Amino acid sequence: MTKLREKSEIWFAVIWIIAYVVLLSVSDAVSEEIGLIKSVSLVVVAVMSVIIFLFVKKNGFMEYYGLCKGNYDAKKWLYFIPVIAVSSVNFWFGLQLNMSVLESIFYAASMVFVGFLEEVIFRGFLFKAMSKDNMKSAIIVSALTFGMGHIVNLLNGSAFLPTMLQIIYATAIGFMLIMIFVKSGSILPCIIFHAVVNSTSTFATDKNNTAGIIICMIITVLSFGYGLYLMKKIPDMVAE
Numbered sequence: 001m002t003k004l005r006e007k008s009e010i011w012f013a014v015i016w017i018i019a020y021v022v023l024l025s026v027s028d029a030v031s032e033e034i035g036l037i038k039s040v041s042l043v044v045v046a047v048m049s050v051i052i053f054l055f056v057k058k059n060g061f062m063e064y065y066g067l068c069k070g071n072y073d074a075k076k077w078l079y080f081i082p083v084i085a086v087s088s089v090n091f092w093f094g095l096q097l098n099m100s101v102l103e104s105i106f107y108a109a110s111m112v113f114v115g116f117l118e119e120v121i122f123r124g125f126l127f128k129a130m131s132k133d134n135m136k137s138a139i140i141v142s143a144l145t146f147g148m149g150h151i152v153n154l155l156n157g158s159a160f161l162p163t164m165l166q167i168i169y170a171t172a173i174g175f176m177l178i179m180i181f182v183k184s185g186s187i188l189p190c191i192i193f194h195a196v197v198n199s200t201s202t203f204a205t206d207k208n209n210t211a212g213i214i215i216c217m218i219i220t221v222l223s224f225g226y227g228l229y230l231m232k233k234i235p236d237m238v239a240e
Helices: 002-007 009-033 039-058 078-087 101-131 135-155 160-184 188-203 209-233
Strands: none
Touching: 002 009, 009 039, 009 101, 039 101, 078 160, 078 188, 078 209, 101 135, 101 160, 101 188, 135 160, 160 188, 160 209
16 A cells, blocks of 8 residues: 555545445445445445555654644634534434334434545645645545435435435535634544434434525535634644
């Protein structure tokens, strides 16, 4: 891995993205085949997370990829209130048990590792590689790819309108998260946010189209607005 990264950071990131997508898709299918959702997936994402963490730590890339304490002034950062508000989205309409207790545990645990992997691979590996050429372009691509990546839900049978709404607010969230990384120098808040939202989604209640549109509007305004605020008010900690 070290030699590949030295040769091309972009290809290093792309290969990790491909490996992640393929392995997660296969493990999800196997988990469903054996009748225990996310059981195999949990093992796969846990192993991948350990491999990436050890690689980053061994090669001294912890600060480079933001796996470190960030630089925050709580007052200037508005005490992370917009981030906390958005992260609670799955609790807004109440909670319910959508799977068996064991499957819920597997799902929630696997989503914690998914939060780590997706942030480090996409907002760490890929963004850092792209930002060397153009920081602004890297920010835009990072936000858009995070949103458009949810289009795969259509292939998994999700309804059109909820998926389109998800793409819209996920793009806004992607912008907020990349600005948190750029302005703080740490990806840890992004990992925590991502893990909380993903893991609690297993307990979310079904929503009608009207509720979905309202949620989309609130999340989009909060996320994009907070991202813009950080962009204008907080100096960059991640250099081009």
